[in-house]
Amino acid sequence: MNVTLVVWRQAGPGEKGRMVSHEARDISRHMSFLELLDVVNERLIENGDDPIAFDHDCREGICGMCGAVINGVAHGHLSHTTLCQLHMRHFRDGETIYIEPFRARAFPVIKDLVVDRSALDKIIQAGGFVSVNTGSPPDANAIPIGKERAERAFDAASCIGCGACVAACPNASAMLFTSAKITQLALLPQGQPERHDRVRRMVAAMEQAGFGGCSNHAECEAVCPKGIRLGFIAQLNRDQISASLRR
């Protein structure tokens, strides 16, 4: 199949970018979207042109490094899918595909489709952990956790930190990301001692990093490749209210 890619090209941080058209001929339907970019890039390099810069690593949907906005949708139109797991069989022969970076004030573009998502790390550094030093814990089975509760904590823990939720949100909010970590630790006994302090610190870090607030658009949930649910944001809000009452 043949497709036309219209891609955001930007030489560096703060430079002016623009959409540039690249033709991709004789593409296999079984290719992943990133393999399509590989093929286009190989031809660009052979012709001495700058290839399209894009982030990627594991290519099996778990590392969270890849991501771009495909035809207006973060990670593309297929639900519960990272860009590396989106295959060309889901596109039409002759289609024109628009590819843009994840855009948000807190995610400045570094080059082409590569953005700086270190603001997400800063949120975790502010409190997304249990303060336990190596060597100090009790036996693992000394902390019993009901299966159902453990499963819900897992649902929240499965966030891969790709940032699609931020890119999809009209406010560029990181509430879904932040709430997933807060919910995981709020559901577990290990997370209780620092629960209120954690929510205060993480929300403050989120605001400081330039992410917007949540106004319940739910675009984040729609694009999340791991099915992180909007309900976690409600959990964050509940914890934040109870933390403010304890101050």
Added chain:
Amino acid sequence: MNLDPNVPEGPLEQKWDLHRFQLKLVNPANKRRYNIIVVGSGLAGASAAASMAELGYNVDCFCYQDSPRRAHSVAAQGGINAAKNYQNDGDSVYRLFYDTVKGGDYRSREANVHRLAQLSTAIIDQCVAQGVPFAREYGGMLDNRSFGGAQVSRTFFARGQTGQQLLLGAYSALCRQIGAGKVKMHPRSEMLDLVLLGGRAVGITVRDLCTGQISSHAADAVVLATGGYANVFFLSTNAKGCNVTAAYRAHRRGALFANPCFTQIHPTCIPVSGDYQSKLTLMSESLRNDGRIWVPEKAGDRRKPSEIPEAERDYYLERRYPSFGNLVPRDVASRAAKAVCDEGRGVGETGLGVYLDFADAIGRMGHDAIQDRYGNLFEMYDKITGEDPYRVPMRIFPALHYTMGGLWVDYNLMSTVPGLFVLGEANFSDHGANRLGASALMQGLADGYFIIPYTIGDYLARAGKCPVDAGHSEFAGAEQQARERIDRLLAIKGKRTPDSFHRELGRLLWDHCGMARSRQGLEQALERIPTLRDEFWQEVTVVGKAADLNQTLEKAGRVADFLEFAELMCRDALTRDESCGAHFREEHQSEEGEALRNDEEYSHVSAWEFTGAGQEPNLHKEPLQFEHVSLTTRSYK
């Protein structure tokens, strides 16, 4: 060359205890005077950086990804072993030790493996305390599953995402220390060289992958936790960025490289579908618990699987290994798949695949029970291939997955370069010639949480502070060399892309140094690799600038190192004239095609010394003594 493994005296069970007592300590108030560099932020690197920072050391941690949370440990699916004996089924530290030495086909160091088994239980405690959501029973206790190569259930797991959850645990501990200012994190940074002063490791040269800036970092000790080298084969289950550069640059600076030919091939991956393929995807080994592996009985049978009657199918693992059947170890299952494909009985468009069929299991337990067990894996398979494994048998084929070889380290995890420590998959230590499932995560975390925090203190107490800072001329010299190499790559302006060389190298290695190796094939590869390397340095094209985010340049540097390293790997495979574990030499097999070890001549670690690019390396041997485990032939019939 002094290749002393520094294994402590005393009975096996007490070695680590006694050793910890003998190790020198750094006074708590003095720890903050020491600076440590950690390269890599996977399970080993993140756990090491966090644990050492908790003790009070100042740590600089480097990774090539945009966040330490993305290191490739994240992709491990199955689980992590620990000798907790929660299932009351007869497990013990000694049994985990024994299984691991046997599974490694008797090519690992007993004392190291026993320590690993001892530390395994504390790892689970640590991870649970961090909030890692392991699978649980209804009563709230931790659940376990069984895994290949063991007859007890000792594997802890977190759905099919154990690596991700363990890494997020280690990452959270690391983030806590970054927030506290004890770790300075350097993401999007690639180590290009190791810097030595008077034979001691004192720092590294780094390229900032966003700006292209080359900088120097000095420290009192350097810890490499940079993972394995499976990507030398181009196609592997490793992440695209995984590379051998950090380890190989350290090798060039004097660190011996041990057993590079021990590379593990995983039997259940999704087959290659075309030339454009960029990587291979693993399907968890646990699928073999319920799936039946088969190929058509007749070569060239191109019918759909549903049209091939039962009588014309060959369930070759069940036929050849009636007692273990579809659950034989990874190396045995992989070679058997290659054998049937070599006979022309492979399936799929390329003929390089075998069926993994769940029809019987679905018939026996129902669709829902299979969905409960393997739902996410079936979904992943469907996503990639566009085929529904509930209706059509999966197609699988072996793929490069893990490398047991790595930089040689002693019992303290220190390489032959004083002050250079190597952790996790990057070292060679614990898995011998074949790693058992669910043992990689265990080793990475044991090294990082519970070994390096002790042994590095002993080194620092003895060696003292590094006398120079990054302004010293040794650093300037290393920076200059790194810049010259980059300029040289940019100046070639040939016709071929770095990837095209990488693919060619990968095919060559897969054919001659993959699942089965022979003298003739290895000699062919050793002839071809140097010419391919010359072609690379004459014909490669690297577009763009040095001082920019330049992914082609990153690749070119890594491929250049793979092209040197590949030769070392093939030389090791040629020199080890026996079959053991994952290393299968066609000359050494029984009439039934089983591997034949040669303990008389090859019961040693092969540690290679770099003598110059394109020069023959020197071989040093560390003899392996087995005082507790008796050497037997593995049998799974």
